[in-house]
Amino acid sequence: MKKTVLLSRSSESSTETLEPPPSSASLIGENDEYVDPLKHPSLSLLTQPQADNRPHIRVLHGGKPKFVQSERSAAFRTQFFPEATEMQWNDWHWQIRNRVRDVQTLANILDLSTEEQAALAAHRGSLPLSITPYYLSLLDRIDPQHPVRRSVVPVTAEFRIAPEESGDPLGEEHTSPVPGLVHRYPDRVLFLVTDFCSTYCRYCTRSRMVGDAKSHSCDRQQWEQAIAYIEAHPVIRDVLISGGDPLTLSDDRLEWLLSRLRRIPHVELLRIGTKVPVVLPQRITPALTRMLKRYHPLWVSIHFTHPEELTPETAQACNRLADAGIPMGSQTVLLAGVNDQVDTMKRLMHGLLKIRVRPYYLYQCDPISGSGHFRTPVEKGLEIIQGLRGHTTGYAIPTYVIDAPGGGGKIPLLPEYVVGRDGQDLVLRNYEGNTYRYPAYHQSSCQGGNLS
Ligand code: SF4
Numbered sequence: 001m002k003k004t005v006l007l008s009r010s011s012e013s014s015t016e017t018l019e020p021p022p023s024s025a026s027l028i029g030e031n032d033e034y035v036d037p038l039k040h041p042s043l044s045l046l047t048q049p050q051a052d053n054r055p056h057i058r059v060l061h062g063g064k065p066k067f068v069q070s071e072r073s074a075a076f077r078t079q080f081f082p083e084a085t086e087m088q089w090n091d092w093h094w095q096i097r098n099r100v101r102d103v104q105t106l107a108n109i110l111d112l113s114t115e116e117q118a119a120l121a122a123h124r125g126s127l128p129l130s131i132t133p134y135y136l137s138l139l140d141r142i143d144p145q146h147p148v149r150r151s152v153v154p155v156t157a158e159f160r161i162a163p164e165e166s167g168d169p170l171g172e173e174h175t176s177p178v179p180g181l182v183h184r185y186p187d188r189v190l191f192l193v194t195d196f197c198s199t200y201c202r203y204c205t206r207s208r209m210v211g212d213a214k215s216h217s218c219d220r221q222q223w224e225q226a227i228a229y230i231e232a233h234p235v236i237r238d239v240l241i242s243g244g245d246p247l248t249l250s251d252d253r254l255e256w257l258l259s260r261l262r263r264i265p266h267v268e269l270l271r272i273g274t275k276v277p278v279v280l281p282q283r284i285t286p287a288l289t290r291m292l293k294r295y296h297p298l299w300v301s302i303h304f305t306h307p308e309e310l311t312p313e314t315a316q317a318c319n320r321l322a323d324a325g326i327p328m329g330s331q332t333v334l335l336a337g338v339n340d341q342v343d344t345m346k347r348l349m350h351g352l353l354k355i356r357v358r359p360y361y362l363y364q365c366d367p368i369s370g371s372g373h374f375r376t377p378v379e380k381g382l383e384i385i386q387g388l389r390g391h392t393t394g395y396a397i398p399t400y401v402i403d404a405p406g407g408g409g410k411i412p413l414l415p416e417y418v419v420g421r422d423g424q425d426l427v428l429r430n431y432e433g434n435t436y437r438y439p440a441y442h443q444s445s446c447q448g449g450n451l452s
Contacts, residue, residue: 066090066286067090067281067282067313067316068312068313068316069086069089069090069312069313070311070312070313072137072138072311073089073134073137073311073313074086076133076136076137077089077133077137080108080109080133081098081133084098084133089133089134089282090282091282092280092282092283092285095132095133095134095198095280095282095283096132096198096248096280098132098133099130099131099132099133099198099199100129100130100131100132100133100136101128101129101130102129103117103120103121103129106120106129106131106153109136109141110139110141110142110149110153111141111142112144112153113144113155115144115155115156115157116144116153116154116155118156119154119155119156119158119159120154122156122159123154125212126207126208126209126210126211126212127200127202127204127207127210127211128200128211129153129154129200130197130198130199130200130211131152131153131199131200131279132198132199132279132280134279134280134281134282134313135148135152135199135278135279135280138308138309138311139152139153145337147305147306147308147335147337147338147339147344148305148306148308148309148338150202150335150337150338151201151202151203151305151306151335151338152199152200152201152202153202154202155202155373157370157372157373158202158370158371158373159370160370160372160373161369161370162367162372164367165367165368165369165370165371165372166367166368166369166405167207167208167368167369168208169205169366169367169368169403169405169406170205170366170403170404170405170406170407171405171406171407172184172190172206172407174407175407177229178222178225178226178228178229179222179225179226180192180193180222180223180225180226181225181226181229181230183229183233183236184407184409185409186235187235187236187237187238188236188237188238188239188240189229189230189236189238189239189240190240190242191226191230191239191240191241191242192206192209192242192243192244193223193241193242193243193244193246193249193257194243194244194245194246194248194249195209195210195211195212195243195244196210196211196243196244196245196248197210197211197243197244197245197248197275197279198245198248198276198279198280199275199279199280201275201303201305202374203333203335203365203368203371203374204368205366205368205403206243206244207368207369207370208368208369209244210243210244223257227260227261227264230261230264230267231264234266235266236266236267237266237267237268237269238267238268238269238271239261239267239269239270239271240271240272240273240301241257241258241261241270241271241272241273242272242273242274243273245274245275245276246272246273246274247272247274247276247280247283247284247288248276248280248283251287251288251291254288254291255291255294258270258291258292258294258295258298259295261295262295268297269297269299270295270297270298270299271298271299271300271301272298272299272300272301273300273301273303273331274300274301274302274303275302275303276317277302277314277317277318277321278302278303278304278305278309278314281311281313281314281316281317282313282317283317284316284317284318284320284321286320289320289321289323289324289326290324292321292324292326293324293325293326296325296326298326299326299327299328299329300321300326300327300328300329301328301329301330301331301360302318302328302329302330302331302357303330303331303332303333304330304331304332304348304352304357305332305333305335305338305339305348306338306339306344306348307344307347307348307351310348310351310352310355314355315354315355318355318356318357319355319356322355322356327358328356328357328358329357329358329359329360329361330352330357330358330359330360330361330398331360331361331363332345332348332359332361332362332363332398333363333365333374334362334363334364334365334376334380334381334384334400335365335374335376336365336373336374336375336376336380337373338374340376340380340384341384342383342384342387342388345362345384345387345388346387346388346391346392346396349388349392349396349397349398350392350393350396352396353393353395353396358395359395359396359397359398360398360399361398361399361400361401361410362381362384362385362398362399362400362401363401363402363403364376364378364381364400364401364402364403364413366403366405367405378402378413381400381413382400382413382414382415383415384400385397385400385413385414385415386415386431389415389431390430390431390432391431399412400412400413400414401413416429417429417430419435421440422437424439424440425437425438425439425440426438426440
């Protein structure tokens, strides 16, 4: 049965600044004092607040909004957010203001299963429910097993903690010289600049901190400390800005950060880790890309999960980034029942190449607390890589890795292509299962050779 109603909690002018949602609107985390990064008082000294005071949607061409809207999301908007105009829908601030955070609103859109209802009623603390209206439009309304739905709607299985699981499986807290900075590899650091995401993934490696109002990763003093550490360590040539999702920061705050980092002579490379082009593609505005391209070389790693995320909206967001000269890679977590089939992964990787995103990493799901229902055997990941290698474009094949628990870093995993040795020959197996010999190179055999 279709549900109608509803839901334009905030149909205000798009020129308004982003306000934290009323706490009464949320059952999940309703007691938390949520501070939106776009309004965080500790950042007020970082920049002039001009970005939040300007109109966010200004440019129309021939009466049409610049940002594409697929038929699917247009139909969803009409049914569930009937008061929202197309301009508001395409305004990323409107999307964040109207993100769904409470069980009643979600239940007006989805037929919630018993499992989902129980999880939503019991959830407290970090990793709250939050889904942008745009991303919600991608979910199946009836089927709780729908892969995209499973990745963002809680179920009770996430409360079951296995002995091998941990809130910080990568040991990031132990390799953090100053708050918000992880220095695990010698020449690069991970800079956690916010704990906020517009949409929370239920398998998030940083579930211990994201969406947690008590976290202070957006604190100005913390940013300054982290920047001072990077300045004091000339060995650091690469800074990965992550969180939370850094692209939920305003243009001004992001630019302040990028310009500070770019002024450090030994920082060669800046990278941003984000899921925004997937869950909030409207955020990739021309103003944002104009600003980002001032800080090249700048790379963006995008977190994709499933081929159904490859919509016209996401394609436009990625094309805008690519047109700004920003190289993009994808990072995908292997998830049971979501994307653990060769065909699913192949469709995702092919779609990514079409929007100029290079598949980068396929991660074995980290043993975070309550992740048992998402984790697959390692053999499943190897099967997927074997199903890709040789069967499709090499660019479409990500590196399958385990991020070693305890802070050991990424360890690549490959199916067995080396069968063994036969005398001096290496015996190899190709993608069809046929074996081939490679005459192994030996210095001595060359020395005796005749070059004349
Ligand atoms: S977007 Fe990234 S940081 Fe945010 S919840 Fe998802 S996995 Fe975690």
